[in-house]
Amino acid sequence: MTAPTVLVVGASRGIGLELVRQYAESGARVIGTHRAPADGQRLRALGAEAVALDVLDEAAPALLQQRLAGGRLDLAILNAGLYGPRTGGLQAPSAADFGAVMRTNVLAPMRLIPVLAPALRPGGVLAVLSSRMGSMSQMQSAAGWLYRASKAALNAVLKAASLELGAQGVVCLALHPGGWVRTDMGGAGAETDVADSVAGLRRVLAAADASANGRFYSHDGTEISW
Secondary structure: OOOOEEEEEOOOOHHHHHHHHHHHHOOOEEEEEEOOHHHHHHHHHOOOEEEEOOOOOOOHHHHHHHHHOOOOEEEEEEOOOOOOOOOOOOOOOOHHHHHHHHHHHHHHHHHHHHHHHHHEEEEEEEEEEOOHHHOOOOOOOOOOHHHHHHHHHHHHHHHHHHHHHHHHOOEEEEEEOOOOEOOOOOOOOOOEOHHHHHHHHHHHHHHOOHHHOOEEEEOOOOEOOO
8 A cells, every 4th residue: 555645834843843753653655845954854854755845835736736746645734833922911913923833834834735735635634734723603711812713714725725736536624622731822821731632633534524614623633613
């Protein structure tokens, strides 16, 4: 049986790096994108193919398309993300913060998904790392409202992609990694271990079929309402 091919966009650290580690250990062919040369070395040490890619670069879609070069993917995970200012209420973001968060969390996926779509095999999976904070129906706090807005927008991007790609046999999912995860973003005191989070995400992805297309899941397999 041919090993599956997995692409992780934003694999330098945290959840992305752990996704690479676990998929590579399982025998998959893993492609991970990174920015700094040292991060590329870390990915190669895990057995992954490292691709230098800044998702905010205007040339990123063309560079990724060139790197894939007609190859087929079984799974593509868009993980690159930015939290932005740690606000507790309705503090207005600066234009710079708004641009950085929205360009990373929303614009980059909107520019990369059209490139990834032709590379995904029928039955393949496209996943975005979202957050429960992006759920409109479950929102109970204004904390981190710029991040919330960006993840709600990312969820809309994923849902729209599912309407187009589902007809081609590609399953599109939004994923919540499970509370705060112990990464650079979540901090050392976060409640969820990154290895446990990723192990759960992998189970959700492995079980995904056509019935899961266009839906939003936590790492423990529970569905989250939009």
